[in-house]
Amino acid sequence: MTQLRTVQVLGGGSAGSSAHVRSLASGLVARGVRVTVCAPAELDRLYDYSGAGAHLVPLPRRNDPATVGALRNACIGADVVHAHGLHASVRAALAVSGAVGPARTPLVTTWHGRPPADGPRAGIVRLLERRTARAAAVVLGTSSELVDRARRRGARDARLAPVTLPPARGPVCLHDGKARAELGAVDRPLVMAVGALEAGRGYGTLLDAARAWRDLDPAPLLVVAGEGRERAALQRRILAEALPVRLIGRREDVAELLAAADVAVLPSRWEARSPLAQEALRLGVPLVATAVGGVPELVGDAAELVPYGDAAALASAVRGLLEDEERRMDLAAAGRVQAGTWPTEDDTIAHVLSVYDELTGR
Incomplete structure (x- = not known):
């Protein structure tokens, strides 16, 4: 043959x-x-x-x-x-x-x-x-x-x-101090998002949420890895409103940065099998995601799901996880179990x- x-x-x-x-x-x-x-x-x-x-x-x-x-x-x-x-x-x-x-x-x-x-x-x-x-x-x-x-x-x-998607190659250290220091989140919670900065990815809603949780002490730092046509507009808004947000562009070490986070967020209007969701659950990083497309099917009960475009619900879910270490640990364990079913x-x-x-x- x-x-x-x-x-x-x-x-x-x-x-x-x-x-x-x-x-x-x-x-x-x-x-x-x-x-x-x-x-x-x-x-x-x-x-x-x-x-x-x-x-x-x-x-x-x-x-x-x-x-x-x-x-x-x-x-x-x-x-x-x-x-x-x-x-x-x-x-x-x-x-x-x-x-x-x-x-x-x-x-x-x-x-x-x-x-x-x-x-x-x-x-x-x-x-x-x-x-x-x-x-x-x-x-x-x-x-x-x-x-x-x-x-x-x-x-x-x-x-x-x-x-x-295949998991990240090589060992990944959770809550890596070096990664957190690079991002500027040594003494504050770190929230991580990853994805192209394009329309429909929900970053406007995410910035609304970041504005809502900046009254926390210390205020969480939101870091977004990715590039796209919306970057300039998002950066202007971050500066104008003094939001605790950093846009760090495309990165090759996303898994390491994600593993350093306290919470991962996926605010998209639509997703099928989101690479961010897969990586977060595999690493045991608590995830807040929009209940859209294939996301509920992918994550099951191993993530906090919120409606798309609802900044108040997104901010509340992230705030709740940052204030509840036990819930974060439960989601981390559930995420690894869910990933094992894929x-x-x-x-x-x-x-x-x-x-x-x-x-x-x-």
Whole structure:
């Protein structure tokens, strides 16, 4: 039997989908699969797909005929093309549909999240979702809500994918004094958030909450790791209102910083299997998150859940945890137990490989 060859396609590449493809590439290569990753070059610098044993085909983030042509060439001879996210799925569907030969290469697409869209853009997103869902042989959703969404968009076969991000490599020290000193939280509580500074991530609400809890003595320091288009506006507000908040940009040591925190916060409008939530529960860091998307399914009873956009509820939940050490310890223990129920990295890779085998008749 010939060696299975798969092409993994990334578009913009969220942290969750990019890390998932890195894990998938490494696991598939270890199982004898030839893997090509088509992704923006900057993602390879961050996630080292080449170092995982994959062949990298760099693609620009923008869509144009030349990009689709390059992707089509990369897919020649592939047994399965697997796209991650809506942007990548649109490209992959165009590339596969234009391929020549006796049979079209089967397309698998994983829906890692739901693109934020309001007004006219919402209609465009629905149209793109319908086209990619119908073009795919199998749609894998990282939450039950995404599976239902894919079916509503016309997917022939939509399944729940046991996608779990690999844990941080190496030992991580909880409440590390060095990390807290670097962040400026030696003698005050540390609250940590991680994620792109984009609309829909709830950072405006989070700043409202930070304003509400600054009367605590000592006032907690909120640290946000991530970059994005909203950074300048958020920084202006932090300075204008003298909020106890630091924006520290993109970091490679997120696990270490998160482990140093007293509480982690996830204020997003929508999430599927949030990398922050997974890392916090694994590390035993108490989590306050919005009850949206796949978050309740992911965390169970191991986190404090609040409505999206409710600054008072968010502030109250964080304040309550900071003032109740026993509750923080209970959530820390519950988080580790909940994380133990998630599929392992090997489970994730084995499931994807079984889908490939099914589609190729192996």
